[in-house]
Amino acid sequence: MSTILTGAAVAEHNSKESCWVIVHGKAYDVTDFLEEHPGGSRIILRYAGKDATKAFEPVHPPDTLNTYLDPAKHLGNVNMQTVQQEESEDPEQSLIKERIQNMPPLQACYNLMDFETVAREVMRKTSWAYYSSGADDEITMRENHSAFHKIWFRPRILVDVEQIDISTTMLGSKVSIPFYVTATALGKLGHPEGEVVLTKAAHQHNVIQMIPTLASCSFDEIVDARQGDQVQWLQLYVNKDRNITQRIVAHAEKRGCKALFITASGGTAVDRSQGAARAISSFIDPSLSWKDIPWFKSITTMPILLKGIQSVDDIFRAIDAGVDGVVISNHGGRQLDTTPSAIEILAEAAPALRARGLEGRIEIYIDGGIRRATDILKALCLGAKGVGIGRPFLYAMSAYGVNGVNHAMQLLKDEMEMGMRLIGASHIKDLNASLLDTRSLQGGHSGAVPVDNLSLGVYDSLQGPRFSEKSKL
Ligand code: HEM
Numbered sequence: 144m145s146t147i148l149t150g151a152a153v154a155e156h157n158s159k160e161s162c163w164v165i166v167h168g169k170a171y172d173v174t175d176f177l178e179e180h181p182g183g184s185r186i187i188l189r190y191a192g193k194d195a196t197k198a199f200e201p202v203h204p205p206d207t208l209n210t211y212l213d214p215a216k217h218l219g220n221v222n223m224q225t226v227q228q229e230e231s232e233d234p235e236q237s238l239i240k241e242r243i244q245n246m247p248p249l250q251a252c253y254n255l256m257d258f259e260t261v262a263r264e265v266m267r268k269t270s271w272a273y274y275s276s277g278a279d280d281e282i283t284m285r286e287n288h289s290a291f292h293k294i295w296f297r298p299r300i301l302v303d304v305e306q307i308d309i310s311t312t313m314l315g316s317k318v319s320i321p322f323y324v325t326a327t328a329l330g331k332l333g334h335p336e337g338e339v340v341l342t343k344a345a346h347q348h349n350v351i352q353m354i355p356t357l358a359s360c361s362f363d364e365i366v367d368a369r370q371g372d373q374v375q376w377l378q379l380y381v382n383k384d385r386n387i388t389q390r391i392v393a394h395a396e397k398r399g400c401k402a403l404f405i406t407a408s409g410g411t412a413v414d415r416s417q418g419a420a421r422a423i424s425s426f427i428d429p430s431l432s433w434k435d436i437p438w439f440k441s442i443t444t445m446p447i448l449l450k451g452i453q454s455v456d457d458i459f460r461a462i463d464a465g466v467d468g469v470v471i472s473n474h475g476g477r478q479l480d481t482t483p484s485a486i487e488i489l490a491e492a493a494p495a496l497r498a499r500g501l502e503g504r505i506e507i508y509i510d511g512g513i514r515r516a517t518d519i520l521k522a523l524c525l526g527a528k529g530v531g532i533g534r535p536f537l538y539a540m541s542a543y544g545v546n547g548v549n550h551a552m553q554l555l556k557d558e559m560e561m562g563m564r565l566i567g568a569s570h571i572k573d574l575n576a577s578l579l580d581t582r583s584l585q586g587g588h589s590g591a592v593p594v595d596n597l598s599l600g601v602y603d604s605l606q607g608p609r610f611s612e613k614s615k616l
C-alpha cells in the first residue's frame with residue numbers, strides 16, 4: 144500500500160545531505176542524484192523540500208523521472224493541501240501580465256512575422272531564447288529565411304484562375320494546404336497546454352502535425368487530442384537504448400501515427416537558452432548511422448522518412464537505403480552554423496534527381512525559414528511535396544493560444560490562394576520550375592538579397608558580453 148506524504152514530511156529534507164522534491168504531486172528523493180543532474184545540483188537544491196513542478200515541467204520531457212531516476216527513489220504521493228505554497232514575487236511574471244493586457248488584438252497580426260513581434264514581448268526570456276535562437280552566429284538561421292528572396296517568380300498571365308485549389312496529398316493523406324506543423328520540443332515553454340494547442344489548430348485547418356519525441360505533453364495526450372480522421376506523424380529522436388526507441392515506434396504505430404520521421408542529428412547545439420537545448424541533447428544517440436535503417440524498416444510498417452538531410456548526395460543515399468522520403472532541413476539553423484538553407488539544397492537536388500531519372504521516386508519535404516505562402520510556392524515549384532513550419536506556430540501559440548495558431552494558418556491559406564492566382568496556377572500540380580527564376584542561387588552566397596525590413600525589425604540580434612551596472616560609473 145502506498146503512503147501519502149505530508150508537505151511537512153517532505154520539507155524536512157531540504158539540504159544536500161537529504162534532498163526531497165515534489166513534482167506533480169509526487170515526492171522524489173534526489174539526494175544521490177544531485178551530483179548526476181545534468182543541470183547541476185544547485186538548481187535542484189533551490190527546491191529542496193519544496194514543490195519543484197513549475198520549474199521542472201517546461202524543460203523536462205514527461206517521462207524523465209521514470210526513465211532516469213531509480214524507482215527506489217520514488218517516494219509516493221503527497222497530500223498537496225498540506226504543502227506550503229510559495230508566495231513568490233516574480234517580477235518577470237508581473238511585467239508579462241501587464242504586457243498581455245496591452246497586447247495588440249489578434250486581428251492586428253497580418254502575417255507570420257507579426258506573431259514573432261508579439262511573442263517576444265509576452266514570453267518569458269528563457270522560453271523566448273529557446274524558441275528563437277539558432278546555433279553560433281545564427282547565420283544559417285537567418286539565411287533560411289533570406290534564401291527565399293534570391294528566388295523570383297515568372298508569373299503567367301491569362302490563365303483561368305477563377306477556381307483555386309490549394310489542397311494536395313502528403314504520404315497519401317489529403318491535406319488542405321501543402322504545409323505541416325513540424326516537430327518542435329518543449330511546447331509548454333510557450334503555452335501551459337503545450338503541443339495539444341497545435342493539435343487543435345491542425346485539426347481545424349486539416350493540416351498534419353508532426354509529434355516531437357521530446358514534447359512537453361506526453362505522446363498519448365497529443366494523440367488523444369486528435370479529432371476525427373486527423374493525421375499525425377511521429378518525429379523520432381533515436382535513444383541510445385534501442386529498446387526504448389522500439390517501444391516508442393511500436394506505440395506510435397499502434398496509436399495510429401501515419402509516418403515516422405527519424406531526426407538525423409548529432410544533438411542540439413548550445414544556444415541562448417543555455418539549458419533546455421542541452422537537456423534535449425542528452426536524449427539523442429550520436430552513433431545513429433545508415434547501418435541502422437534496415438532495423439527501423441524491420442520494426443515498423445509506417446513509411447520512414449529522414450529529417451535533417453543537408454546535401455544532395457545524402458538524398459541519393461536515402462533513396463538507396465530505401466526510405467520513403469526525406470526532409471531537407473538544417474533544424475531551423477539550430478545545429479551546424481553556415482550550412483545552406485533547405486530551399487537552396489532543393490534547387491540543387493531537383494535537376495540532379497531528374498538527370499538520374501529519380502524525380503518523384505521519394506517524397507521530398509523541406510523546412511526552415513518558411514514565413515510566407517510565396518515561400519511554400521517556391522518550394523513546390525522546385526519539386527517539394529510540402530513544407531514544415533516550426534517557430535511561427537510556436538509564436539502564435541505563445542502569444543494567442545489556439546486562436547493565434549488558427550489565425551496564422553488562415554493567413555497562410557489566404558496568402559497561398561492569392562499567390563496561386565497571381566502566379567497563374569489553379570492547382571498544385573500546375574506548379575513547376577518554369578515559374579521561377581533561380582539564377583541568383585547560381586551565384587552561391589555572393590548574390591545580393593533584397594533587404595527584408597519586417598524580418599530584420601523583429602530579429603533579436605546576438606549580443607556581446609555586458610559589463611555590470613557598477614562598471615559604468
Ligand atoms: C525532480 C528532480 C529534478 C528537478 C527539480 C530538476 C530541475 C531542473 C531545472 C530547474 C533545470 C534548469 C532549467 C533551465 O536551465 O532553465 C534543469 C535542467 C536540466 N535537467 Fe533537471 N531536474 C530534475 C531531474 C532531472 C532528471 C531526472 C533528469 C534526467 C537526466 C534531468 C535532466 C536535466 C537536464 C539535461 C537539464 C539541462 C541542463 C543544462 O544543460 O543546463 N533533470 N533541471
Ligand SMILES: Cc1cc2nc3c(=O)[nH]c(=O)nc-3n(C[C@H](O)[C@H](O)[C@H](O)COP(=O)(O)O)c2cc1C
Binds near residue numbers: 475
Ligand atoms: C524550439 C524548437 C524546437 C525544436 N525541436 C525539435 C525536435 O524536438 N525535433 C526535431 O526533429 N526538430 C526540432 N526542431 C526543428 C524543427 O522541426 C524544424 O526543423 C525547424 O523549426 C524549421 O524551421 P522554422 O522554425 O524556421 O520553421 C525544433 C525547432 C525549434 C525552433
